Amino acid sequence: MGRQLWGGERTDLDAYLQRVGFTGALEPTARTLRELHRAHVTAVPFENLEIVLGRPVPLDLESLQAKLVRQRRGGYCFEHTLLFAAVLERLGFAVTGLGARVRMGSGEKRRAATHALLRVDVEGRPWLADVGFGGEGLIEPVPLEEGAEVCQGGWTFTVAAEAQGVRVLRSLHPDGWFDLHAFTEDARYPEDYEVMNHYISTHPRSPFTTRPMAQRTEDDVRRSLVGSVMVTSRPDGSHRRREIADGELPDVLEEFFGIELGADDRAALRRVRA
Template sequence: MSTFLWSADELDLDAYLARIGYEGPVRPDLATLRAVHRAHVAAIPFENLEVILGRPVLLDLKSLQDKMVAQRRGGYCYEQNSLLAAALERIGFSVTGLGARVRMRADRMRPVTHMALRVEADGEAWLCDVGFGGEGLVEPLRLVDGEQAVQGAWTYALAHEGDGVHVLRTLGPEGWTDVYAFGPEQRFPVDYGQMNYYTSTHPDSPFVSRVIVQQTGPDVRRALVGPVLVVTRPDGPAEQRVVTEAELAEALRSEFGIGLGPEDEETLARVYRSRT
């Protein structure tokens, strides 16, 4: 039986690093952790297209590598953070899974459905998360009460609410906004399998009814939610435009670097039309 919790022995690390465009040192230290996290966020977009295409979201490492590395697709939190966890584990980091309640744009308490990671580097714990999408981290954030960091054009902070609960926050034009809250409980790959089933199938899940594709860069955020593409920069108002069915495949390629085969493009366009 493998001793790797995140199946790191099954990972083609060289192929993963090439996919994210990382060419630096590969050591279990903070500099490597920051650089790999930043490169992953820049290279692999958040997307729920498998759900919209009517296919199951597979979390075994072979499927994750095939989709996000070989096919150069994106994924949502369980896919992306599971892939990152395997890569970090292979490099030699200690990686612990976390579960979070998303608060952004929530008008009520949501279930624990988001995956994030706690990673040990240079004697400290760091919050790592390459799978949140639009308002997600660019780099790891030190897991210390009151921590605040500027990452590119974006500012993040970590607040403590008691009972071990921490809240990731982001600073916008109107002030601080809660992104998600998470506790200290360790989560395992089997836990994310249950969360993934809910997220990809339950009618209350925001991911089953519309296309959601997002990416955070150091100075720009892009989000396609339903038919509306929003491009946000810190120094001006957000730019918005409607993406038509005929424009969808090109928008995915040009804005997010996602290329689909002809059959998937046709299926996605049909579903997109019916839901917009």
């Protein structure tokens, strides 16, 4: 076998499956894709702590496996997406990298493409897999088809079409559809993600460089930490807001987001927040 694009041949599959708690069938089917996507999203949190601590964010597969799998940490979109792509490739799925422009309700205002996600072709059908978007994101993949509405737990999603091949992933809020991000089906490669990752992890105006973030989504609850505020959201639109004191941050990250931190990292985060 020749070198695979996403490094699937170097994936520690057993360790990954144990990390996400997946015990299902491993054949490259739509069912496996849905179940594995759900397992990843609900087990591996979204977080930007390395960036806030002034550390680089390496995207080579060994670094990703060391952090997200063996250290039981989380990461942001590039880390999640590259690890998931390698796992899918190892299992025999056809995977294409994509890039998206985050909207988060901003309408069609153009922003740089700074989000990584995947197209996965299986059983003659294309799917949108997006394990690294965070608290508003998918639990399972959705069909890459215009207008299909998919309910996942208490959350509903659709893919809408715009001009020039642009597609928009939307979630249903109590007051209507909410744009999450816009993307095209132009293929992106690990080298493209390296460039995006450098910009978003180092630019002073990047939202990821100035404050800690953590997010986790389940069927009936979303938790999002931004700076010193944690918001717990429910599908009915209700929210509960909680202010996090500086000394609480490491314990909150572990208790509510499943982020396991060593003593040095806990102390460093307290210094960042001081």
